[in-house]
Amino acid sequence: MLKYRPTLKQNARTLRTDMTDAEKMLWSRLRRKQLLDVQFYRQKPVGPYILDFYAPSAKLVVEVDGSQHANAGSTTRDERRDAYLASKGLSVLRFDNLQVLREMDAVVGTIYNAIYVHSAGDLRRGEIPPSPPFSKGGMAFASFGNPIKILLSQSEAALAAALDLDQREARLEAQILLCRALDRPRSWLVSHDRDALAQEQAAAFDALLARRLQGEPIAYILGEREFFSLDFKVSPAVLIPRPETELLVELALERIPPGQPCRVLDLGTGSGAVAISLALRRRQADILAVDRSAAALEVARNNAQSLGAHNLRFAQSDWYGTLEGAKFDLIASNPPYIAAADPHLARGDVRFEPISALVAGDDGLDDIRTIVRHAPTYLNPAGWLLFEHGHDQADACRALLMRAGFSQVATGLDLAKIPRVTYGQRPG
Numbered sequence: 208m209l210k211y212r213p214t215l216k217q218n219a220r221t222l223r224t225d226m227t228d229a230e231k232m233l234w235s236r237l238r239r240k241q242l243l244d245v246q247f248y249r250q251k252p253v254g255p256y257i258l259d260f261y262a263p264s265a266k267l268v269v270e271v272d273g274s275q276h277a278n279a280g281s282t283t284r285d286e287r288r289d290a291y292l293a294s295k296g297l298s299v300l301r302f303d304n305l306q307v308l309r310e311m312d313a314v315v316g317t318i319y320n321a322i323y324v325h326s327a328g329d330l331r332r333g334e335i336p337p338s339p340p341f342s343k344g345g346m347a348f349a350s351f352g353n354p355i356k357i358l359l360s361q362s363e364a365a366l367a368a369a370l371d372l373d374q375r376e377a378r379l380e381a382q383i384l385l386c387r388a389l390d391r392p393r394s395w396l397v398s399h400d401r402d403a404l405a406q407e408q409a410a411a412f413d414a415l416l417a418r419r420l421q422g423e424p425i426a427y428i429l430g431e432r433e434f435f436s437l438d439f440k441v442s443p444a445v446l447i448p449r450p451e452t453e454l455l456v457e458l459a460l461e462r463i464p465p466g467q468p469c470r471v472l473d474l475g476t477g478s479g480a481v482a483i484s485l486a487l488r489r490r491q492a493d494i495l496a497v498d499r500s501a502a503a504l505e506v507a508r509n510n511a512q513s514l515g516a517h518n519l520r521f522a523q524s525d526w527y528g529t530l531e532g533a534k535f536d537l538i539a540s541n542p543p544y545i546a547a548a549d550p551h552l553a554r555g556d557v558r559f560e561p562i563s564a565l566v567a568g569d570d571g572l573d574d575i576r577t578i579v580r581h582a583p584t585y586l587n588p589a590g591w592l593l594f595e596h597g598h599d600q601a602d603a604c605r606a607l608l609m610r611a612g613f614s615q616v617a618t619g620l621d622l623a624k625i626p627r628v629t630y631g632q633r634p635g
């Protein structure tokens with residue numbers, strides 16, 4: 208019998224000489240991970256005497272059947288031992304030597320999860336948390352020693368439970384976070400699913416996972432979000448670009464002729480998603496992007512630079528406030544349009560986004576009213592105004608445009624067939 212406990216060094220020293228190579232490897236792995244209270248038995252069945260005398264605080268028993276004693280455990284004896292171990296609240300893991308060698312990482316990972324220690328001092332009888340390691344809030348080094356496969360399935364379950372995600376979403380998020388922690392592509396995870404994480408990698412992954420389990424949007428955790436096939440840097444200073452906003456870009460592109468000069472204004476640029484997408488598709492266009500938030504403009508400027516959008520300028524402005532005398536052929540905007548009392552503001556990703564990017568008065572239409580009212584002053588004849596709005600605001604938006612004298616007024620549907628972008632043309 209082998210055991211490693213600081214208080215029983217004598218036994219540990221004596222018994223270590225009796226270890227097989229496989230057991231030595233496993234033992235030293237466990238020791239390196241400071242799993243001091245793991246009790247490690249070899250060949251002899253674990254009975255009341257051994258357990259009570261040598262391992263009164265054991266929570267998990269690892270048994271390795273030595274090759275020369277391959278029949279050490281008959282079915283009957285195993286069942287009796289299992290019943291005994293269960294009555295003591297103990298789990299048991301059994302391996303033959305070959306398996307130990309082959310499954311070294313998996314063994315250590317499983318043990319680590321099973322007993323879930325931060326340090327040896329934490330492990331006392333009855334103190335093992337019943338929940339999996341990634342309960343809400345995350346834990347330091349919960350992933351240390353885990354093989355990737357196990358780690359992913361645990362993280363997936365924790366994410367699904369904490370954030371009410373379906374299994375596919377939760378799996379994808381777990382993979383994305385792990386890829387970031389390891390700085391590897393997703394394809395690498397599949398071919399290395401038996402690898403265990405090193406300590407720094409585990410710490411990096413646990414930190415990312417803990418943030419996500421608290422509800423922080425994955426785009427802020429990663430610091431980026433794809434929009435219109437471009438990678439935008441994002442920070443909590445800007446709204447995370449949404450896929451439905453791509454409709455605004457598509458409808459604008461239909462109205463900006465390629466290869467010709469055209470003056471375009473993006474109102475409320477945030478990360479610069481709309482303005483930069485337009486600038487890169489219409490290099491002849493001269494684009495001005497404004498936002499009231501200086502912090503958002505800094506994010507947008509950096510994105511324009513890293514994505515190579517040079518036909519684009521930025522200005523800090525309260526809507527048209529600093530644009531006196533300017534004229535544009537097209538104005539595009541994804542303004543705030545959520546009603547102040549909308550319960551969605553208390554759920555999901557939006558809780559972490561700037562409120563100034565989301566809310567526009569009691570009915571969500573305050574900013575749209577301002578943008579529509581003043582647009583004719585800043586549009587050239589036959590110029591277009593296009594803006595995004597909420598799923599139930601299309602009728603009100605079309606009415607606003609018609610009242611302001613726009614023609615060709617219509618609403619486009621996003622990919623989910625939701626009325627999402629309304630537009631109109633200033634009479635020529």
Ligand SMILES: C[S@@+](CC[C@H](N)C(=O)[O-])C[C@H]1O[C@@H](n2cnc3c(N)ncnc32)[C@H](O)[C@@H]1O
Pocket residue numbers: 445446447448449452474475476477478479480481497498499500503524525526541542543544563564565574
């Ligand atoms: C819904 S976000 C859109 C961000 C970006 N265009 C996008 O689609 O991802 C609205 C943006 O409008 C900006 N904004 C809010 N009120 C503003 C105002 N009065 N003048 C200028 N910009 C404003 C916010 O700072 C925010 O960046």
